[in-house]
Amino acid sequence: MxxxxxxxxxxxxxxxxxxxxxxxxxxxxxxxxxxxxxxxxxxxxxxxxxxxxxxxxxxxxxxxxxxxxxxxxxxxxxxxxxxxxxxxxxxxxxxxxxEAARIEASKAWAKDVMRAAGVPTAEAQVVTDFAAAQAALERLDFPLVIKASGLAAGKGAIVVSSRREAEEVLHWMMVQRALGSAADEVLLEEYLEGRELSFLVVTDGTTVLPLLPARDYKRLGDNDTGPNTGGMGAYAPVPEVTDELQRTILERIIHPTLAELRRRGIVYRGVLYAGLMLTPRGPKVLEFNCRFGDPEAQAILPLLETDLATLLLSAARAELSGNWSLDWKPAVCVTVVVASGGYPGTYATGFPIAGLDTVPSDVLIFHAGTRRANDHVVTAGGRVLAVSATASTFAEARERVYRAIEHLSFPGMTFRRDIALAEVGGNFKPTPPSGTA
The missing domain is CATH 3.40.50.20 (Rossmann fold)
Known part of the structure; x- marks a missing residue:
């Protein structure tokens, strides 16, 4: 056998x-x-x-x-x-x-790929030294987004509202080198209005299978206040993503990007994550990532009914085909990240986490910054846990997830209380999409 x-x-x-x-x-x-x-x-x-x-x-x-x-x-x-x-x-x-992972590792290179592919994205200027960045600011409007081109653990994009604020951020990135080599190149990017969306697909280089759309929360505090983090929560699916909008994203963004990569001799296999802004003029790309999102994965995977191992193995072996489709639970999922006090700045670790064994069984606890010390689980990072709950409505999923968080405690514990709140009260009925493209 x-x-x-x-x-x-x-x-x-x-x-x-x-x-x-x-x-x-x-x-x-x-x-x-x-x-x-x-x-x-x-x-x-x-x-x-x-x-x-x-x-x-x-x-x-x-x-x-x-x-x-x-x-x-x-x-x-x-x-x-x-x-x-x-x-x-x-x-x-x-x-x-x-080479394919440069789509995330170099935002400057990703912009070049998108321009060549005709993919809608925010206008951006790339600068490589502080003096050039200062000069460029004279020609730009505010608010403005300043982005480190390299990998910065989700903390390399900052919105600024004035030239003075922009120069302070640029000095921090390019002179103080706070983000290291991630800011060797910096993008001065157009600020886009709208609602953000995380749109992930699994691809073997040819066949593309979209996952459920998700929305994450990057700011530390309620109502999108405070500094950017690696993500303080997420939910899936996103009610405003209709079948028509999904087709638009696939036809105008995902397929042209993969085609341009192939034109450059790059076959992209894995997860392609498009961070989008849903603007009045349609979806535009804020960034691409080369992997599952975090915490989006903790909101999407609990809804997946398709065998994940078979899916990922088939994609890695370039064995997906038009016969593939993904099956999803007719439900929603809300994920709330529980973080250490002081995150994303300086924080202490090593605190025992109380209440893990009392969380209701209808809630999932995904560990992040934790480790086992003797018979205890203790904090070991900034984002400590991701608490996920599925239900037939966002109101019910939110109730389950926040009720579960009440069981948990450690010194300095912090979390957002508004994850998926905007979706409560609507008439959305989750219907699994076909999952094919």
Whole structure:
């Protein structure tokens, strides 16, 4: 009798816990490894103390443990060439090559791809030194978005309302080097009005399968106040995304982008995440990411009924086809991130998390910044937990998720109270889309 799949999940956050959780329900999966994992993945998989960026170590692990599929969570190992290294070793990894991952690793390069493809996006000027940035400000209108071109853990985009504020941010990025090499190139980008949308697809380079649309919350505080974070919550699906809007996004944004990459000799396999602004003139791209979103994955994956392992393995092997479709629960999901006090700035860790064993069973707790210390789970990062609840309505899902959070406590614990609040009171009835394109 053939053995089941051994799957390796790379990463240590809430997204990786959600991936491991979804993969464990696959009948084809026998064993799951997570490197390096966290306090939550340790309960459902085997944590291996290898860093997500230790590519030689991960290759050696995959060989030694006969891993059939490696699923890469974070962007940095993708940008560093993990998929390329695995392919060279004859191993299968789900995710784009380093060249394809430039779609996230270099926002300047991504803009060039979009311009060539005719993809609607915010106008932007790229600058490489502080003096050039100062000069460019004289010709630009405010508000303005200043973006580090490289990887900045979701904290490299800042909206400024005046030239003085812009110069302070640019000095912080380009002179003080607060974001390191991520700000070697900086984009001065047009500010777009509208509502943001996270639109993710799984692709094998040819076939494209859209996931449920999601909306995340980047600011720390209620009503979108405070600094940008890696994400304080999300929900899926998004009621305003009709079948017609989905077709528009696929036809004007996703397919042209993938076609332009192919024209450049780049076959994109993995998740392509389009961060969009729904403007009065239609959807425009704010950014592309080369992986599952976090916390979007924690809101999307609980609604997926299709076997995730089979889906990702087929995409990695370029074996998707027009016969594929995705099945979804007729429900909604709300995810709220519980964070350490002081995040995204300086924060303390090592606090025991009380109440994890008392959370109602109809709620999912995805660990992010946690670790196990003796018999306790303690905080070990800025974003500590992602609490997800599914229901037939947003009102019910919100009630479940916030009721569950009342069970949890640790010193300094903070979270937003307005996740998905704007969707409460509507007449939205979730109907699973066909999931094909």
């Amino acid at each position: 053939p053995r089941g799949l051994t799957v390796l999940v790379v990463g240590s956050g809430g997204r990786e816990h959600a991936l491991a959780w979804a993969l464990q329900s696959s009948p084809s999966v026998e064993h799951i490894l997570v490197a390096p994992g966290n306090g939550g993945t340790a309960a459902i998989a085997e944590n291996v103390p290898i860093a997500a960026t230790d590519i030689p170590g991960l290759v050696a692990l995959a060989r030694e443990r006969q891993v059939d599929l490696t699923v890469v969570g974070p962007e940095e190992p993708l940008a560093r060439g993990l998929v390329d290294a695995f392919a060279a070793a004859g191993l299968t990894a789900f995710g784009p090559t380093a």
